[in-house]
Amino acid sequence: MQRFSRSALALGVAALALVAARQESLEARGGAAGPYGLRDMEIPVPPDNPLSPGRITLGEQLFFDKRLSKTKAMSCETCHVPEKGWTDGLAFSPKFDGSLNTRHTPTLYGVAYAPELYWDGRAKGLEAQIVAAWKGQMGADPDAIAKELDGIRGYRAAFEREMGGPPTGDRIVKALASFVRTIHAADTPFDRMEKEPRQAKSDAVQGFKVFSETARCTLCHLPPLYSDTLFHNVGIGFEKETPDLGRGKFLADAAARAGQPAPAEAETAKGAFKTPSLRGVAVTGPYFHDGRAATLEESVDLMVKGGIPNPHLDEKLKPATLTAAERRKLLAFLESLTPEGKPYTRPRLP
Numbered sequence: 001m002q003r004f005s006r007s008a009l010a011l012g013v014a015a016l017a018l019v020a021a022r023q024e025s026l027e028a029r030g031g032a033a034g035p036y037g038l039r040d041m042e043i044p045v046p047p048d049n050p051l052s053p054g055r056i057t058l059g060e061q062l063f064f065d066k067r068l069s070k071t072k073a074m075s076c077e078t079c080h081v082p083e084k085g086w087t088d089g090l091a092f093s094p095k096f097d098g099s100l101n102t103r104h105t106p107t108l109y110g111v112a113y114a115p116e117l118y119w120d121g122r123a124k125g126l127e128a129q130i131v132a133a134w135k136g137q138m139g140a141d142p143d144a145i146a147k148e149l150d151g152i153r154g155y156r157a158a159f160e161r162e163m164g165g166p167p168t169g170d171r172i173v174k175a176l177a178s179f180v181r182t183i184h185a186a187d188t189p190f191d192r193m194e195k196e197p198r199q200a201k202s203d204a205v206q207g208f209k210v211f212s213e214t215a216r217c218t219l220c221h222l223p224p225l226y227s228d229t230l231f232h233n234v235g236i237g238f239e240k241e242t243p244d245l246g247r248g249k250f251l252a253d254a255a256a257r258a259g260q261p262a263p264a265e266a267e268t269a270k271g272a273f274k275t276p277s278l279r280g281v282a283v284t285g286p287y288f289h290d291g292r293a294a295t296l297e298e299s300v301d302l303m304v305k306g307g308i309p310n311p312h313l314d315e316k317l318k319p320a321t322l323t324a325a326e327r328r329k330l331l332a333f334l335e336s337l338t339p340e341g342k343p344y345t346r347p348r349l350p
């Protein structure tokens, strides 16, 4: 069965027809099929932005196109590099004006499944998040850029064909969201080994036991996405003098803006951040919302010892003691959740 992934685009017209056929039956239910390893998880798609191969292709071009930025020197790819698991290897990335982000660039793997985007979940849905990123990270004036794209014949035709009209800020965001929804770390070695009886004694499969049973990481890193898409305080940054209060601050600010008292969760969610999906984790370093851990080993050791103690620490996170062999297997499991590195073919731009 064809899947919605980057590789689907490379397979040519026949495959795309298959995608379309599969899509048609799913559209009736408002979703799209998850790729291999995530089959049971239907990709939620908003009714006003149905996925189609044409929209995905157009969105991919826009993602890699520097003409979408104010400076014409950056694209979404500047911070979300496919070969780096759609991150950029930096703790904090510079925005279009040179100022630094205060949180680490997360991977785009599996973001289609997160109802709330950003580390603190302040954006509801990918479309809302992408318009914010486009303006905030790239300094875009959507109307002005839509007008520029309207002057490029290839884009104009593609927007008319796929989006039902000429480029507008809204249509650009929708096409980008369609593409981003197809970015998955699927068909990983672990996905293939998991159901294979002969692999039961492999380090990776044994490592999953350590992950789920011994260290109980699955309480938050829920398979098959290896994230519950919820927010937890594991203590990262809480040792700082003025910690980033993450989800708690967002909830308090949102209530204040609405003229309402802060909900109880604004207090308990102080220092809480979204559980990252661990698919692709071998290549998405540095780790955590402040990019503090340079290596996977370092980040895993920090989680295994129970995070960083603080008054808001999530009670699901308990320290575990692992033998050297268990630690090695746990790391082998996490490595095997990363797809084999294949060079990514950038799209040709109109």
Ligand code: HEC
Pocket (backbone or CB within 6 Å): 063, 074, 075, 076, 077, 078, 079, 080, 093, 094, 095, 096, 101, 103, 104, 105, 106, 107, 108, 111, 114, 116, 117, 118, 119, 120, 126, 129, 130, 133, 134, 137, 138, 176, 180
């Ligand atoms: C200058 C670097 C930079 C650029 C350019 C950039 N991003 Fe990001 N992106 C970030 C950072 C940093 C975050 C996390 C911010 C936060 O959580 O507060 C982020 C978050 C995201 C997320 C949310 C991920 C999650 O797990 O919640 C998505 C999706 C995303 N970006 C897509 C895009 C798209 C699409 C573009 C192009 C329109 C783009 N980004 C351009 C740095 C960048």
Ligand code: HEC
Pocket (backbone or CB within 6 Å): 211, 215, 216, 217, 218, 219, 220, 221, 231, 232, 233, 234, 236, 273, 274, 275, 276, 277, 281, 284, 286, 287, 288, 289, 290, 296, 299, 300, 303, 304, 314, 315, 316, 317, 318, 320
């Ligand atoms: C209480 C929920 C919870 C539990 C239990 C938990 N994690 Fe996490 N994990 C998180 C959250 C939330 C973050 C992001 C924290 C931050 O950056 O502030 C995270 C981050 C990570 C990261 C860094 C990923 C990245 O892309 O930055 C790794 C690796 C990780 N966890 C592995 C584990 C392992 C291994 C275990 C079991 C020993 C575990 N976690 C248990 C919630 C949890």
